Amino acid sequence: MIRYLTAGESHGRQLTAILDGIPSGLQLGLKDIDADLKRRQGGYGRGDRMKIESDKVSIVSGVRFGKTTGAPITLIIENKDNVSWRKKMSIYKKDSDESIFITKPRPGHADLTGHIKYDQPDIRNILERSSARETAARVAVGAVAKKLLKTFGIEVISTVLSIGNIRADLNGLTIDKINELTERSDLRTADRGAEEKMKRRIDRAKKDGDSLGGIFRVTVRGAPAGLGSHTQYDKKLDAKLAFAMMSIQAIKGVEFGLGFKYADSPGSKVHDEIFYGTKRGYYKKSNNAGGIEGGMSNSEDIVINCVMKPIPTLYKPLNSVDIVTKKGFKATVERSDTCAVPAAAVIGEAAAAFEIADAFLTKFSSDNMKEVKRNFSAYKRYIRSL
Amino acid sequence: MIRYLTAGESHGRQLTAILDGIPSGLQLGLKDIDADLKRRQGGYGRGDRMKIESDKVSIVSGVRFGKTTGAPITLIIENKDNVSWRKKMSIYKKDSDESIFITKPRPGHADLTGHIKYDQPDIRNILERSSARETAARVAVGAVAKKLLKTFGIEVISTVLSIGNIRADLNGLTIDKINELTERSDLRTADRGAEEKMKRRIDRAKKDGDSLGGIFRVTVRGAPAGLGSHTQYDKKLDAKLAFAMMSIQAIKGVEFGLGFKYADSPGSKVHDEIFYGTKRGYYKKSNNAGGIEGGMSNSEDIVINCVMKPIPTLYKPLNSVDIVTKKGFKATVERSDTCAVPAAAVIGEAAAAFEIADAFLTKFSSDNMKEVKRNFSAYKRYIRSL
């Protein structure tokens, strides 16, 4: 079992994550993590803050001489713009300043409910933590999980399927091609034509002070059959993945494989038939199930689609109510992203990678990499022997 | 914190659930649970087994003189047809009989992966547990959660939105009307016209030896603002609900509120604006978010849509491979449901109710009902005082 906690405010000194349970002997360097932090910050349609940040991770425990030691790993991402926020985010009572309290909750955010639940007169104390800034820490955690999985031939990739209501057409593209095109795309999408339209849509939304959501896909390639379990409701791999994806800020829907399209076709058309080849062993010719049957990975690609709502921080005013005066006002902002779907796709990779790594290590031990490899190799031999 | 485990095989002696952490003093009778067991067994398009079963619960711990005592509650549902299965499901080694081993995995099920993961030569040892029969135990657990929530004015209801590719039109119907129509419908749907078409579609699928999936909606009404939390990824209420729904057999997608439609509209069109009235307090005129913002209930209805894949147990043959001979065969069955979407909706209520009850008791204590009521009332007074 691996686990993690994140902490830190959007304009605080730093984000911190403690990742516990990673086996010893995993080669891990800063660049393994920084590469994903950078991918998270990319994307056409991001606001100015992305440029300020240029996130870099520090590893301050759990790694020595280029390898994990088995001890918990502490990952720190400093907030580069914190300097100008030090006093406003001070931990000291003496710095308290009611004049800077935020009393205007933004629609679509945690602001109003957070104010109520946590009894906070200053909504900043809510929004600093509910902010998607937190996902930088999750991406760092996920990057470690991805590094581990890669050692065993498991990859976690993503691509954007739609932005605004422009859909990418992936017809006829192999997953390798999709991935290659995605990694070179400003919007993390594999359809160049759609990309251009998405950009124009983003441009228009930006001009209108509006924002756009979209759909992205995360794919896990190379996961062996048998992660997760059918035996108890809370051991199902798809349930865990759905949990992880839905816990990402602004995600409002998750589906596997055909997903909601399963509603439209009869069973005879959608279930993936089973075949056998002496060399390949069992295999399938379709993957409508998205790699999970009975709560377990079935060795096919695990295919997860997620929808992200448009960022609710808009230049275009929305009605809201001041929590002190109870008077209505028009909520607006000074700085925001117009579209963060490409970033969300990278965060989705991280969230999925963590769950797959957890299921993987639960099955193959999580003490040291040699043991994990030994157990995993033996399992692969067992499967070939079937 | 409440929790539960279920156990039991589809043709074993019984299903068992232990539900731990329910406060003392909750009035609970068999009929509270049997009513939902019956609702789960209903629905046009079910196979013959539903008639055999007519599930009834026994409560064998945790309840005395009509009330819970705070001790764990044991719920038992006997498998009425177990008599004919006693020897085939015997726990004794002496009854082992290789001639009845199932070696033909059904596509779309846990069969093949389960056989591999659990090293079982007899696929029955997998399918008996992966079967949706287990959901009867979850419905029983959920019925207790629903009874508890009802005490606090919280209702968990469901309606079927589509079967096959027939969609129900709910336009112009209040949620009360939808619920009323649903409870009187053979297919748990509120659109009588659509219902007729769905039935004909089911009839045709049945004739074809085929099966149908669909979409259902679960709605939680009356949940107070502030269940769940934005502060840590694994405390988010929508993540927990997504987990619960996706852990139900055959569910392949979950969305909140607008869900995947969020991808199609700009932010200015979809975020729910905030208003205030001296009597009502804060309120909204729309509920696109489906009752959850920032990982917390926001006092609006919590609206969850789920898609169920067609039941993969078909009369119509699908290709598969025998695990012993490695020869291909055509998978068929003798008895199955054609469509179980209405049942899935009831199971969905149970899964959601459990998570809401857990979040509710986490906030308001779970020792005894008087204390829960005291704390909940004080919270409502606090909200009114804001």
Add this chain to the structure above:
Amino acid sequence: MIRYLTAGESHGRQLTAILDGIPSGLQLGLKDIDADLKRRQGGYGRGDRMKIESDKVSIVSGVRFGKTTGAPITLIIENKDNVSWRKKMSIYKKDSDESIFITKPRPGHADLTGHIKYDQPDIRNILERSSARETAARVAVGAVAKKLLKTFGIEVISTVLSIGNIRADLNGLTIDKINELTERSDLRTADRGAEEKMKRRIDRAKKDGDSLGGIFRVTVRGAPAGLGSHTQYDKKLDAKLAFAMMSIQAIKGVEFGLGFKYADSPGSKVHDEIFYGTKRGYYKKSNNAGGIEGGMSNSEDIVINCVMKPIPTLYKPLNSVDIVTKKGFKATVERSDTCAVPAAAVIGEAAAAFEIADAFLTKFSSDNMKEVKRNFSAYKRYIRSL
């Protein structure tokens, strides 16, 4: 990870346990469990109820044809004397009868605090669950864990070290001899001379209407080095074992190896030195640490001593106060054990066995026995190769 929940009242219909996560392929029969249930019921100084009960387990899920299937295992122990309690323990409101309410809390029990916490006017609703009767379910769970461990050469045994203030002298006895003598002793003690004195002490206490506590030892033999972990406070094996032992009714202290005697000697006298032999590998000549260093098993015997307080249900009156009248009274009982230390030792085995099995399966996988064996064998080869 394995886990379990127990449920059931002392005079209810049955005790139930659901044990989740046991690998498939473990040979398991009723006698594996009944043997320990019987050992739990033995011991000179037990009251009459032990004779009534003669506990037998039923396995109603998770086992087929003599082997576990990987599905959760349901264990049921019926309360044989329930017949006469049916109405008094009825779940129905209509059977409620205030005239049988218990309003007199017994000192030394959960009675008074339970009444307060769970707001119960009838203390029976507390004592039925706080009763040590529950430990029968834990023994059943532990018996499965012991069966699993035995497959890997790990044994969990116990012996009574003292009753009243009579101490057994184990000097000069090997652990095998201690175990052999213990298993043939009415009081589960290896010192025949002390046993006689203990019996006389019990006889006298019984005559006086009094009760006796004592100390027992649980020893885990054959656990490999490396269960548990030093890396996080909540992964330490000794912490988990202490948790398990202290959660047994009436246990008031737990120590490992020298335990409280560590306070009396300087470090140079008590730390176990490390040696190496080409055949044996690393070894030690002493085991003051009781088999655990740095929160991990070190391959030596794990030695746990626990103290049990005298059973607080006495014929000899103790002062208490009626919860309705607030008047003082003298608490007495009609039927009770005089000394249950031998039974507690058997329960201690079960509690320890579960924790060891959990740590073992966490390290070596918990899917199926072949895989566990494969991984465990590879680990042993690795250790030999060091």
Add this chain to the structure above:
Amino acid sequence: MIRYLTAGESHGRQLTAILDGIPSGLQLGLKDIDADLKRRQGGYGRGDRMKIESDKVSIVSGVRFGKTTGAPITLIIENKDNVSWRKKMSIYKKDSDESIFITKPRPGHADLTGHIKYDQPDIRNILERSSARETAARVAVGAVAKKLLKTFGIEVISTVLSIGNIRADLNGLTIDKINELTERSDLRTADRGAEEKMKRRIDRAKKDGDSLGGIFRVTVRGAPAGLGSHTQYDKKLDAKLAFAMMSIQAIKGVEFGLGFKYADSPGSKVHDEIFYGTKRGYYKKSNNAGGIEGGMSNSEDIVINCVMKPIPTLYKPLNSVDIVTKKGFKATVERSDTCAVPAAAVIGEAAAAFEIADAFLTKFSSDNMKEVKRNFSAYKRYIRSL
């Protein structure tokens, strides 16, 4: 539910703890934590490192303007001597230097087993994390818990009962007096005569290159009745406290109240009788149970004794074996504490405080301090009304 993870190596850059679930609105300043960090570093018989360190905490999340916000709290304690260790503890592969690898495991430590379990050629990768240095982070976490508890009139204090085999005589001292004397004592003991003897014993041990263990007591004052639960084995407060205490480095035994002395007296002598006064409500004249009956706090002081083994890092040589050459050697060290029992007592306070705070917030909500106070006050009124 509150929870925490710690991370960090003894000579790494810092110790980090993330503490999750503390309600918003708790007043918290650095001095609340630093005071306990200082108490942990005190004690006659400590080595030189204690002087180097002078630990100070930084709070880098979860607190703003002097109060918690409900967000996770990140606590950092820098290792002041890390400067000279930067290269030896570097995360970079390029700094790897086999010449500094530690290959000589110290008896009594995690060294040898850790080397095996985590497959580490350099034992430093084990000892850096298994070191009791980690307890500084736990003390910081515990200080937050203590601050919270203090708001509700609950105090967690400690005193040393024995060092070497010198026992403090607390006869005739009230607990207030014990605490007062303890806080002014170099050895955290309330018996001035014993203190002098302990110091001389420590001086002699130091001269001999030896080390000393001892026994300390942690007392929780003011906890209300009803924390923990009798209903399930893993909800028992004493089990949780035993877990917490035993997870502290070098602790080898835990007992409540009379503890192991319960073995020596008949039940009639040791059970705490119940009385009632119109003003006081229920009360007891003795507290042999140490404040916990049936797994629940009973409103009496919770009294926990723990034994600490002598620090196994000795100047006096112990036999061990080099993991590379397999040759025997004499394990010695250059710098160490002679006796750390007073420090362990402070760590024990922290460990206990966390568990009590967790049980407290589980019962009274953990959203915001006003709500916790409201619920707690209502509970106290309820108890007075009984």
